[in-house]
Amino acid sequence: MPFDFSFTKEQECFREFVKEFLENEVVPYVGKYDKLEKVPTVTIKKLAKAGFFGVPIPEKYGGAGFGEIGYSIMLEELARVDNAHATIIGAHTGICLVPIWLFGNEEQREKYLPSMCKGEKIGAFGLTEPEAGSDAANIQTTAEKDGGEYVLNGTKMFISNGEIADVFLVFAATNKALGARGGITAFIVEKDFPGFKVGVKEKKMGIRAAPTNEIVFDNCRVPEENVLGKVGYGFIVALTALDGGRATLSAGTLGGTRWAIEKMIEYVKLNDKLDRKIGDKEMVQWFIANSAIEYEAARHLVYQTVAMVEQYFHKIANKEKVSRAFREKVSRYSAMVKALSSETASRAIERTLQLYSSLGYTEGLPVEKAFRDSIIGEIYEGTNEIQRWIIARDIVERGL
Amino acid sequence: MREVSEKMKVVACIKPIYNPEKVKVHKRTETLLLDDVPLTINPYDKFVIDAALYLQKEINAHVIALCLGNPEAENVLRKALSFGINEGVMVNAPSLGELNSLSQSYLLSEAMKKIGFDLILCGKTSQDYRSGLTGPQMAELLNIPFIPNVKEIRIEKRELTVKAKFQDQIIQVSTHLPALLTIQENSFPKRYQTSWEIHKAYKKEIKVLTVKDLNIKEEALREAVTKVKKKFLPSETKKRPQILEGKPKQLAHYLLKQLEKY
Numbered sequence: 067m068p069f070d071f072s073f074t075k076e077q078e079c080f081r082e083f084v085k086e087f088l089e090n091e092v093v094p095y096v097g098k099y100d101k102l103e104k105v106p107t108v109t110i111k112k113l114a115k116a117g118f119f120g121v122p123i124p125e126k127y128g129g130a131g132f133g134e135i136g137y138s139i140m141l142e143e144l145a146r147v148d149n150a151h152a153t154i155i156g157a158h159t160g161i162c163l164v165p166i167w168l169f170g171n172e173e174q175r176e177k178y179l180p181s182m183c184k185g186e187k188i189g190a191f192g193l194t195e196p197e198a199g200s201d202a203a204n205i206q207t208t209a210e211k212d213g214g215e216y217v218l219n220g221t222k223m224f225i226s227n228g229e230i231a232d233v234f235l236v237f238a239a240t241n242k243a244l245g246a247r248g249g250i251t252a253f254i255v256e257k258d259f260p261g262f263k264v265g266v267k268e269k270k271m272g273i274r275a276a277p278t279n280e281i282v283f284d285n286c287r288v289p290e291e292n293v294l295g296k297v298g299y300g301f302i303v304a305l306t307a308l309d310g311g312r313a314t315l316s317a318g319t320l321g322g323t324r325w326a327i328e329k330m331i332e333y334v335k336l337n338d339k340l341d342r343k344i345g346d347k348e349m350v351q352w353f354i355a356n357s358a359i360e361y362e363a364a365r366h367l368v369y370q371t372v373a374m375v376e377q378y379f380h381k382i383a384n385k386e387k388v389s390r391a392f393r394e395k396v397s398r399y400s401a402m403v404k405a406l407s408s409e410t411a412s413r414a415i416e417r418t419l420q421l422y423s424s425l426g427y428t429e430g431l432p433v434e435k436a437f438r439d440s441i442i443g444e445i446y447e448g449t450n451e452i453q454r455w456i457i458a459r460d461i462v463e464r465g466l
Numbered sequence: 467m468r469e470v471s472e473k474m475k476v477v478a479c480i481k482p483i484y485n486p487e488k489v490k491v492h493k494r495t496e497t498l499l500l501d502d503v504p505l506t507i508n509p510y511d512k513f514v515i516d517a518a519l520y521l522q523k524e525i526n527a528h529v530i531a532l533c534l535g536n537p538e539a540e541n542v543l544r545k546a547l548s549f550g551i552n553e554g555v556m557v558n559a560p561s562l563g564e565l566n567s568l569s570q571s572y573l574l575s576e577a578m579k580k581i582g583f584d585l586i587l588c589g590k591t592s593q594d595y596r597s598g599l600t601g602p603q604m605a606e607l608l609n610i611p612f613i614p615n616v617k618e619i620r621i622e623k624r625e626l627t628v629k630a631k632f633q634d635q636i637i638q639v640s641t642h643l644p645a646l647l648t649i650q651e652n653s654f655p656k657r658y659q660t661s662w663e664i665h666k667a668y669k670k671e672i673k674v675l676t677v678k679d680l681n682i683k684e685e686a687l688r689e690a691v692t693k694v695k696k697k698f699l700p701s702e703t704k705k706r707p708q709i710l711e712g713k714p715k716q717l718a719h720y721l722l723k724q725l726e727k728y
């Protein structure tokens with residue numbers, strides 16, 4: 067049934083659980099940790115125990131077995147209550163845990179996945195460098211073979227979970243001359259490997275409870291068996307991880323949009339009670355209606371894309387052949403929903419702020435926080451300009 | 467590890483009810499609009515799940531959730547399983563219409579005989595009809611001791627000692643197994659599901675019993691005799707919030723006056 071977008075009973079039950087759990091166990095802490103700009107260790111422990119850190123991974127490796135759709139449901143609900151929490155779990159799951167499952171050999175999967183799924187070990191993704199943001203292929207960090215080990219040198223920046231992660235998926239140049247096509251390799255780096263250091267923590271306008279750090283490799287020695295995928299295959303690992311990351315991140319931003327719409331409704335109803343019928347005003351109706359239209363459109367495309375990613379990942383994990391056309395379709399759609407959903411959220415939250423006016427602009431109230439938290443969706447995992455570049459390039463080549 | 471058969475068998479009765487949060491009332495006719503309203507676990511039975519899982523942990527009991535309802539109620543049973551219950555049994559009675567509560571208890575008690583039990587746990591009542599009859603009726607039909615409003619459970623060998631709420635007091639009662647208890651709200655540690663358990667619950671095989679599988683005299687089953695004459699909501703209070711203006715001192719004085727009225 068290609069046009070049936072409904073969720074299964076199991077997925078609905080899972081969403082209900084996630085919602086209730088977050089409402090009781092996470093929401094009460096959100097404001098506090100944002101204000102303190104501290105990692106919410108209390109809630110992270112609870113979330114780990116309840117199984118939030120291994121949602122998409124098959125049970126065989128200690129995951130919950132919910133696939134990308136279930137994971138997206140979780141991220142949607144999580145980002146609805148706090149984008150910092152969603153970033154912590156998203157960086158861990160979407161772009162570290164999942165690629166280890168996708169590209170890892172059995173030993174790597176068995177070594178890393180179970181403890182990461184339990185949240186005993188937290189993951190991070192290290193691609194960005196001072197000279198390699200949007201231009202990710204321009205990686206300067208090097209990895210030189212030395213006996214049975216690789217020696218990494220360089221600095222990564224803006225790494226989510228940097229200071230709390232135990233396992234890093236790191237991309238380094240094994241052959242600079244080859245660049246992205248064969249010159250970059252993915253490594254699984256543990257925080258205790260000699261020569262690994264966590265650097266400064268960034269101060270940020272939003273998602274303040276989610277730590278973002280520099281990480282430094284100073285002759286960091288990584289055993290050869292920690293190469294993820296093949297040597298020289300790292301850029302494909304990164305792009306595949308980001309395909310999934312972008313699609314599922316979009317489910318997160320969908321949660322942000324829903325929150326904003328709910329807040330607008332709440333405000334209109336409250337004013338109704340106070341006999342200030344602002345819900346009758348055309349401009350206010352436009353705010354709500356437009357966000358609702360954009361939300362529904364985004365929701366359908368996000369979950370359609372996530373379902374596609376789920377199929378795609380299933381094939382990769384089983385080492386099945388994937389056609390180039392399918393791979394590029396997944397990349398294009400992931401890029402589309404990343405841009406669409408994050409901008410929908412930003413717009414909805416901006417409208418909410420405008421509607422709440424002074425109460426929206428007041429620090430310490432939820433709308434102001436949501437506004438600061440929402441913008442990151444347009445930046446990380448590839449800026450929305452880069453998403454458009456991917457989309458246009460693909461469409462010009464192959465049509466819609 | 468002991469064999470399943472050696473473990474204490476605790477059966478938790480789970481009633482599916484229309485999710486009260488999703489039920490809407492027709493504005494004019496004041497009838498309940500139940501189309502598309504999903505079934506959910508009777509909130510009082512959530513405390514039963516907590517109690518059953520407490521016994522699973524404390525005495526390594528094998529916990530079975532038992533649910534009577536139409537096939538749609540299977541989802542409710544699965545949700546119950548997702549809290550960590552070992553096994554699920556569904557008694558399907560789709561063709562029988564709305565049974566009266568004694569007939570429901572009769573069906574459930576026959577199902578109990580079929581699956582076997584050491585201890586049966588029921589909710590105090592259900593949030594839809596609030597009759598609170600199922601537990602005591604079942605105990606009577608099975609001819610086993612019944613203790614309501616239980617807050618604490620201790621089991622040693624076949625001896626059962628419980629603390630239960632009795633009017634304003636807590637009483638201690640001892641009896642022997644098998645027995646049937648209803649569970650007082652918020653008495654046992656609240657259990658959450660986990661993502662792992664939810665996924666497992668939806669893969670578990672559920673045992674389905676129909677009337678044919680049970681030793682039931684169909685002529686003994688009766689339709690509900692209660693006839694609903696009128697359904698209505700408590701009238702909404704039309705109070706509006708007031709916005710007070712004035713000097714803080716005057717306002718405080720005014721508020722104090724208002725409070726004194728209560």
Ligand SMILES: Cc1cc2nc3c(=O)[nH]c(=O)nc-3n(C[C@H](O)[C@H](O)[C@H](O)COP(=O)(O)OP(=O)(O)OC[C@H]3O[C@@H](n4cnc5c(N)ncnc54)[C@H](O)[C@@H]3O)c2cc1C
Pocket residue numbers: 157190191192193194198199200201223224225226227270278442445446447448449450451452455
């Ligand atoms: C809070 C936070 C968390 C992050 N977490 C991680 C993480 O966990 N791991 C990780 O590896 N990275 C992470 N990043 C890095 C993030 O992915 C990069 O910031 C992002 O890819 C942009 O790179 P840049 O900041 O260097 O900007 P630049 O690449 O310098 O871009 C500057 C501007 O130019 C535009 N631009 C650049 N190239 C093009 C082009 N070809 N076409 C059109 N426009 C272009 C960009 O869109 C942008 O507007 C994080 C960043 C932040 C802020």
